[in-house]
Amino acid sequence: xxxxxxxxxxxxxxxxxxxxxxxxxxxxxxxxxxxxxxxxxxxxxxxxxxxxxxxxxxxxxxxxxxxxxxxxxxxxxxxxxxxxxxxxxxxxxxxxxxxxxxxxxxxxxxxxxxxxxxxxxxxxxxxxxxxxxxxxxxxxxxxxxxxxxxxxxxxxxxxxxxxxxxxxxxxxxxxxxxxxxxxxxxxxxxxxxxxxxxxxxxxxxxxxxxxxxxxxxxxxxxxxxxxxxxxxxxxxxxxxxxxxxxxxxxxxxxxxxxxxxxxxxxxxxxxxxxxxxxxxxxxxxxxxxxxxxxxxxxxxxxxxxxxxxxxxxxxxxxxxxxxxxxxxxxxxxxxxxxxxxxxxxxxxxxxxxxxxxxxxxxxxxxx
Amino acid sequence: xxxxxxxxxxxxxxxxxxxxxxxxxxxxxxxxxxxxxxxxxxxxxxxxxxxxxxxxxxxxxxxxxxxxxxxxxxxxxxxxxxxxxxxxxxxxxxxxxxxxxxxxxxxxxxxxxxxxxxxxxxxxxxxxxxxxxxxxxxxxxxxxxxxxxxxxxxxxxxxxxxxxxxxxxxxxxxxxxxxxxxxxxxxxxxxxxxxxxxxxxxxxxxxxxxxxxxxxxxxxxxxxxxxxxxxxxxxxxxxxxxxxxxxxxxxxxxxxxxxxxxxxxxxxxxxxxxxxxxxxxxxxxxxxxxxxxxxxxxxxxxxxxxxxxxxxxxxxxxxxxxxxxxxxxxxxxxxxxxxxxxxxxxxxxxxxxxxxxxxxxxxxxxx
Numbered sequence: 001x002x003x004x005x006x007x008x009x010x011x012x013x014x015x016x017x018x019x020x021x022x023x024x025x026x027x028x029x030x031x032x033x034x035x036x037x038x039x040x041x042x043x044x045x046x047x048x049x050x051x052x053x054x055x056x057x058x059x060x061x062x063x064x065x066x067x068x069x070x071x072x073x074x075x076x077x078x079x080x081x082x083x084x085x086x087x088x089x090x091x092x093x094x095x096x097x098x099x100x101x102x103x104x105x106x107x108x109x110x111x112x113x114x115x116x117x118x119x120x121x122x123x124x125x126x127x128x129x130x131x132x133x134x135x136x137x138x139x140x141x142x143x144x145x146x147x148x149x150x151x152x153x154x155x156x157x158x159x160x161x162x163x164x165x166x167x168x169x170x171x172x173x174x175x176x177x178x179x180x181x182x183x184x185x186x187x188x189x190x191x192x193x194x195x196x197x198x199x200x201x202x203x204x205x206x207x208x209x210x211x212x213x214x215x216x217x218x219x220x221x222x223x224x225x226x227x228x229x230x231x232x233x234x235x236x237x238x239x240x241x242x243x244x245x246x247x248x249x250x251x252x253x254x255x256x257x258x259x260x261x262x263x264x265x266x267x268x269x270x271x272x273x274x275x276x277x278x279x280x281x282x283x284x285x286x287x288x289x290x291x292x293x294x295x296x297x298x299x300x301x302x303x304x305x306x307x308x309x310x311x312x313x314x315x316x317x318x319x320x321x322x323x324x325x326x327x328x329x330x331x332x333x334x335x336x337x338x339x340x341x342x343x344x345x346x347x348x349x350x351x352x353x354x355x356x357x358x359x360x361x362x363x364x365x366x367x
Numbered sequence: 368x369x370x371x372x373x374x375x376x377x378x379x380x381x382x383x384x385x386x387x388x389x390x391x392x393x394x395x396x397x398x399x400x401x402x403x404x405x406x407x408x409x410x411x412x413x414x415x416x417x418x419x420x421x422x423x424x425x426x427x428x429x430x431x432x433x434x435x436x437x438x439x440x441x442x443x444x445x446x447x448x449x450x451x452x453x454x455x456x457x458x459x460x461x462x463x464x465x466x467x468x469x470x471x472x473x474x475x476x477x478x479x480x481x482x483x484x485x486x487x488x489x490x491x492x493x494x495x496x497x498x499x500x501x502x503x504x505x506x507x508x509x510x511x512x513x514x515x516x517x518x519x520x521x522x523x524x525x526x527x528x529x530x531x532x533x534x535x536x537x538x539x540x541x542x543x544x545x546x547x548x549x550x551x552x553x554x555x556x557x558x559x560x561x562x563x564x565x566x567x568x569x570x571x572x573x574x575x576x577x578x579x580x581x582x583x584x585x586x587x588x589x590x591x592x593x594x595x596x597x598x599x600x601x602x603x604x605x606x607x608x609x610x611x612x613x614x615x616x617x618x619x620x621x622x623x624x625x626x627x628x629x630x631x632x633x634x635x636x637x638x639x640x641x642x643x644x645x646x647x648x649x650x651x652x653x654x655x656x657x658x659x660x661x662x663x664x665x666x667x668x669x670x671x672x673x674x675x676x677x678x679x680x681x682x683x684x685x686x687x688x689x690x691x692x693x694x695x696x697x698x699x700x701x702x703x704x705x706x707x708x709x710x711x712x713x714x715x716x717x718x719x720x721x722x723x724x725x726x727x728x729x730x731x732x733x734x
Contacts, residue, residue: 085448085516092518120487123513123524124604146490149452151459157490158525237491 002222006141006229008236011161015141015225017218021168022056022130026063032164034126035099039066041091043114044105045074048132052171056105056130067103068094072113079109079147081156087117101126101163104140107133108266112157115145119160129162132171134183135267137221138190140165142232142245152322153253159237167221169214180210181302182267185248187220188297189274190227193244196340198223199297206300244342247334248274251357254319258311271303275363276356281336283352284345290336306363313357317350369589373508373596375603378528382508382592384585388535389423389497393430399531401493402466406433408458410481411472412441415499419538423472423497434470435461439480446476446514448523454484468493468530471507474500475633479524482512486527496529499538501550502634504588505557507532509599509612519689520620526604534588536581547577548669549634552615554587555664556641557594560611563707565590566664573667611709614701615640618724621686625678638670642730643723648703650719651712657703673730680724684717 001018016028030036040060044053049071060067070090072078091102102125104114111129118127129140146157175183184202187209191199201223202209208216228245235242252273255264264272278286278294295305320331331348368385383395397403407427411420416438427434437457439445458469469492471481478496485494496507513524542550551569554576558566568590569576575583595612602609619640622631631639645653645661662672687698698715 081448081452088516088523089518092516092522120523120525122522123511123526144490149455149459151456155459155489156455156487158487159490 002218004222004226004229006161007233008161013161013163013165015165015167015229017167017169017221017225019169019214021166022052022170023059025056025059025130025166026061026065028164028166029060029065029101029128030063032128034065034101034128034163036064038097038099038101039068039094040101040103041068041070041087041094041096042103042105043070043072043087043090043110043117045072045078045107045110047074048106048110048171051174052105052132056103072110074109076109076148079113081147081149083113084117084120084147087113088121091117091121096121096125098122098125101128103128103130105130105132107131107136108139111136111140112145112154113147115143115160115162116147116157119145119158124160127160127162129165131165131167133175134172134180134217134221135186137167137183137224138186138228138245140167141225141228143236153257161236165225167225169218169221172217173212173214175212177210177302178265180212182265184209184220184301185267185271185274185298185303187224188301188303189245189247189270190224191297192274192294192336192340193247193334193342194227194231194340195223196338198227199293199339203297203300209301240344243332243344244334247336247342248272248277250320250333251276251316251353251360254316255307255311257319257322258315268304271298271305272307272360274298275305276360277334278336279356279359280333280348280352283356284335286335286337290339293339294336307357307360309361311361313354316357317354320353369585371589371593371596373528374600375528378603380528380530380532382532382534382596384534384536384588384592386536386581388533389419389537390426392423392426392497392533393428393432395531395533396427396432396468396495397430399495401432401468401495401530403431405464405466405468406435406461407468407470408435408437408454408461408463409470409472410437410439410454410457410477410484412439412445412474412477414441415473415477415538418541419472419499423470439477441476443476443515446480448514448516450480451484451487451514454480455488458484458488463488463492465489465492468495470495470497472497472499474498474503475506478503478507479512479521480514482510482527482529483514483524486512486525491527494527494529496532498532498534500542501539501547501584501588502553504534504550504591505553505595505612507534508592508595510603520624528603532592534592536585536588539584540579540581542579544577544669545632547579549632551576551587551668552634552638552641552665552670554591555668555670556612556614556637557591558664559641559661559703559707560614560701560709561594561598561707562590563705565594566660566706570664570667576668607711610699610711611701614703614709615644617687617700618643618683618720618727621683622674622678624686624689625682635671638665638672639674639727641665642672643727644701645703646723646726647700647715647719650723651702653702653704657706660706661703674724674727676728678728680721680728683724684721687720
């Protein structure tokens with residue numbers, strides 16, 4: 001088992017990565033001093049539930065925990081205020097108290113929904129992340145939790161750190177290839193913002209990553225989580241530095257919004273967004289190598305690097321203007337200056353961004 | 368103008384108490400470095416809106432702020448998740464960004480609803496309290512914000528401190544007598560938990576308080592807010608000490624629940640609850656003076672000190688068992704040990720509490 005710590009003073013917590021961790025959940029919860037006297041609520045989705053809910057609940061119950069279950073439909077539509085209210089109802093019906101914890105078993109949707117419920121129930125109770133996707137190596141660390149509003153994604157939420165992240169690699173071994181590639185987008189991102197050597201390592205191990213070799217995958221997730229943990233430790237509430245984690249997300253979120261959140265996987269959207277950011281970086285003076293390495297790394301793990309032509313540039317620009325990263329009317333982008341280094345650039349002109357969206361459509365088709 | 372500070376490190380904030388402060392809102396907001404570049408949203412209820420919304424908006428606009436308005440129906444039913452979603456929609460429609468603030472103009476319902484929206488919108492934006500009731504001297508300080516769930520009051524919320532509390536005494540001068548008395552219940556509470564001399568002062572100035580003499584009222588609110596601020600500064604998230612602010616609330620909330628939140632004003636319910644707590648204190652060894660002084664102080668400001676006979680003791684006990692203050696199955700009460708001093712007592716037997724509920728019905732009728 002690999003272990004690292006997110007250092008946040010009295011809100012610090014461990015991330016445990018390895019095989020067979022769900023079987024050991026009772027012991028690991030107890031080590032983290034999660035009370036056995038107060039009931040837990042496991043929140044999961046219908047897909048994950050089939051395979052992992054009973055093993056997790058059984059492991060907890062064998063260690064003396066009471067574990068209620070709440071299953072939501074799979075997919076982004078469960079990240080709604082209505083479903084949030086249903087989770088709170090389940091908390092009340094299961095008798096959760098101030099010493100209880102909510103356990104998120106699943107990917108980003110489940111983690112965000114259950115995390116916001118944990119942030120809000122009784123003004124905040126404990127929270128454990130048990131991620132079951134590669135993408136969730138990003139979302140499960142750092143305490144950003146949220147649900148969607150019909151007019152805006154992730155607009156209703158909190159910063160609420162988990163007590164523990166239990167990353168059982170066994171849950172990843174049955175992921176379909178498209179989900180694997182999508183999840184690796186955030187792993188590549190962590191290299192691009194902080195660690196050029198890790199980007200090279202990814203390119204060199206892309207085949208093993210796509211084949212889900214546990215030790216290689218465990219190392220990639222450990223490195224990705226380490227970058228995330230280091231950045232979050234230095235700027236928990238995104239007053240500055242933490243914004244670098246949004247590399248590729250300004251364009252990416254706009255693409256997701258235009259696509260109705262369904263046509264593109266999150267990792268695919270931010271892959272295209274990271275290509276756009278690299279183009280922007282080169283425009284602003286970064287060496288061409290930044291663009292070439294970004295493209296090579298994303299392609300190596302099977303991700304798209306061009307925008308399908310049918311996306312309407314006006315619609316993409318409009319969606320970007322609504323994005324919450326535009327404080328006080330200016331456009332802010334995370335822009336690479338070298339491989340492994342990015343900076344936060346304010347005052348980027350909309351015209352320059354529009355030209356890049358257009359250019360993304362002229363990249364080699366990825367389908 | 369009286370001013371005091373809630374000391375919470377980088378979350379510290381001033382409470383300004385005086386007449387004519389709404390007219391000066393623009394200047395006071397600007398002193399607190401609330402951005403003029405980002406729009407504000409004023410949330411208020413239909414009753415307060417008639418009298419104070421346009422004066423506040425005009426004062427802000429005269430200082431260069433853009434101030435959108437959102438008016439909710441008066442009453443506890445607006446503290447719902449549905450109304451919360453409507454406030455978030457208003458934030459989006461008004462274009463609030465991460466530098467914006469939500470301004471709560473009203474009593475506890477508006478403060479709790481708007482505060483939870485400010486805690487959640489974009490994972491937390493700024494928040495200003497402009498309380499317009501006496502009761503809100505308590506709820507507007509300390510950062511506890513929440514909405515209700517159909518099964519439980521205040522169960523969905525956050526700790527989210529305001530940037531500024533602007534307490535304009537002019538808004539209080541038209542309060543109906545029953546609201547004045549109800550509001551003074553929390554003022555008396557602040558004396559009972561921390562300051563015996565203040566309790567005597569209240570009894571000695573009860574007539575002037577009930578007559579809403581601005582200088583006397585301003586002093587009472589300053590003292591009440593000072594106690595609240597001191598306790599919150601020492602235990603922001605209610606890990607221990609802060610629970611003493613719940614004096615009278617365990618029984619009080621149960622009475623409100625049984626009454627359907629309408630028959631009893633909050634202050635009336637906790638007045639009866641504080642009598643119950645005083646009885647419990649005497650049972651557990653406090654001098655009889657604790658009970659006598661509690662009763663005298665509450666009666667002096669026109670508050671009920673007995674429970675109407677039609678309240679069903681079983682229903683009250685049942686409601687108490689559902690209260691969120693019972694961690695891990697034990698019953699916890701805030702119990703006076705002397706006038707101006709309380710302690711947190713765990714492990715109180717349900718039988719003893721039941722006897723006190725019964726005894727509260729045998730107190731002299733208050734209607």
